[in-house]
Amino acid sequence: MSYDIEIGRSKRARRTFSLDEIALVPSRRTRDPRDVSTDWQIDAYRFSIPFLGAPMDSATSPETAIALGRAGGLGVLDLEGLWTRYEDPQPVLDEIADLSGDDAPAATRRMQELYEAPVQPELITARLAQIREAGVIVAGSLTPQRTVEHYRTVLDAGVDVFVIRGTTVSAEHVSRNQEPLDLKKFIYDLDVPVIVGGAAGYTPALHLMRTGAAGVLVGFGGGASMRIQNTLGIHAAMATAISDVAAARRDYLDESGGRYVHVIADGGVGVSGDIVKALAMGADAVMLGTALARTAEAPGQGWHWGAEAHHGQLPRGLRTRVGTVGPLQEVLFGPSRHVDGTSNLVGALRRSMATTGYLELKEFQRAEVVIRG
Numbered sequence: 001m002s003y004d005i006e007i008g009r010s011k012r013a014r015r016t017f018s019l020d021e022i023a024l025v026p027s028r029r030t031r032d033p034r035d036v037s038t039d040w041q042i043d044a045y046r047f048s049i050p051f052l053g054a055p056m057d058s059a060t061s062p063e064t065a066i067a068l069g070r071a072g073g074l075g076v077l078d079l080e081g082l083w084t085r086y087e088d089p090q091p092v093l094d095e096i097a098d099l100s101g102d103d104a105p106a107a108t109r110r111m112q113e114l115y116e117a118p119v120q121p122e123l124i125t126a127r128l129a130q131i132r133e134a135g136v137i138v139a140g141s142l143t144p145q146r147t148v149e150h151y152r153t154v155l156d157a158g159v160d161v162f163v164i165r166g167t168t169v170s171a172e173h174v175s176r177n178q179e180p181l182d183l184k185k186f187i188y189d190l191d192v193p194v195i196v197g198g199a200a201g202y203t204p205a206l207h208l209m210r211t212g213a214a215g216v217l218v219g220f221g222g223g224a225s226m227r228i229q230n231t232l233g234i235h236a237a238m239a240t241a242i243s244d245v246a247a248a249r250r251d252y253l254d255e256s257g258g259r260y261v262h263v264i265a266d267g268g269v270g271v272s273g274d275i276v277k278a279l280a281m282g283a284d285a286v287m288l289g290t291a292l293a294r295t296a297e298a299p300g301q302g303w304h305w306g307a308e309a310h311h312g313q314l315p316r317g318l319r320t321r322v323g324t325v326g327p328l329q330e331v332l333f334g335p336s337r338h339v340d341g342t343s344n345l346v347g348a349l350r351r352s353m354a355t356t357g358y359l360e361l362k363e364f365q366r367a368e369v370v371i372r373g
Helices: 060-071 088-096 104-114 123-134 144-156 183-188 201-209 226-231 238-255 272-280 328-333 345-353
Strands: 004-008 011-014 023-026 039-041 045-047 051-053 074-078 139-142 161-165 194-199 213-220 262-267 285-288 369-371
Touching: 023 272, 051 060, 051 262, 060 074, 060 123, 074 123, 074 161, 088 104, 123 139, 123 144, 139 144, 144 161, 144 183, 183 194, 183 345, 194 201, 201 213, 201 238, 213 238, 213 285, 238 262, 238 272, 262 272, 272 345, 328 345
Parallel strands: 051 074, 051 285, 074 139, 139 161, 161 194, 194 213, 213 262, 262 285
Antiparallel strands: 004 011, 023 369, 039 045
């Protein structure tokens, strides 16, 4: 049961919980980790690991999207990122990696300048074609503001999964200055599954589910490179947010007569323990940003940033040093040389599921959770 706490005489607040504040409890029955399945399916597409690569230039390139796809996950390319602004983005990535870490304002300003280059539709087509030619499932992401402008190019390029991703996305955006994207009409007119978000609460998520989305991203700037709480004063505690959106999924399943919408944790899942807890709280899959930015193949070269870091008017993130842990294969499947949850993410998930007595991810959502003292 949720409860409110009085902040002052005129304001009460709901107590929420981050992933750091909860833990799983071992069950009376344990399993062999080798018997555990980490399979996940959305629409017609089946994956052997419940991981999506975040559409962030520091984490996901066409090459890393292909590598993650071959490993059993889904790489999502940012179609407003450097790969669609520059024919050869490598010199730009090298420059960003070489920016001084001691002068954050100067680094931010230079990134703003680099991202002023326009998105080129022909590069959207070329990058998605590169991924498709590798024989993996193709996914690309646009912000709501640019979706109408570029979606036809994306569809013509043969995208399999369309992602509409922003810091927060609502089904009822109101603007006096421009015609907002009608998500429900847009999604129902498409022949490909659409994942949309972020959402951080029950009601916003329920409304997104009613648009026809195949999946809803849960989160609000909780990643390692985000500073949204500092700039906007807004924050969503991920454990509570995931649980609330999972409740919306349950109620929408009844409301719609059996239509299941996938819940995808997006942000604040940088280590294996966070991934495990996000799935136990009700997520079907997780979107990895920081975890992939730490791989040797990551385009950020040990640095991590999102679109918020180079916003032209109000940056809400930083280029953050995350370091390099090892190759993608080691980060996903081990063997691990680290004890901090940064590598062998799949092995950690399997062992946690086995220790709590579950063989399937859907069953794992019933795992017992406690609040840490």
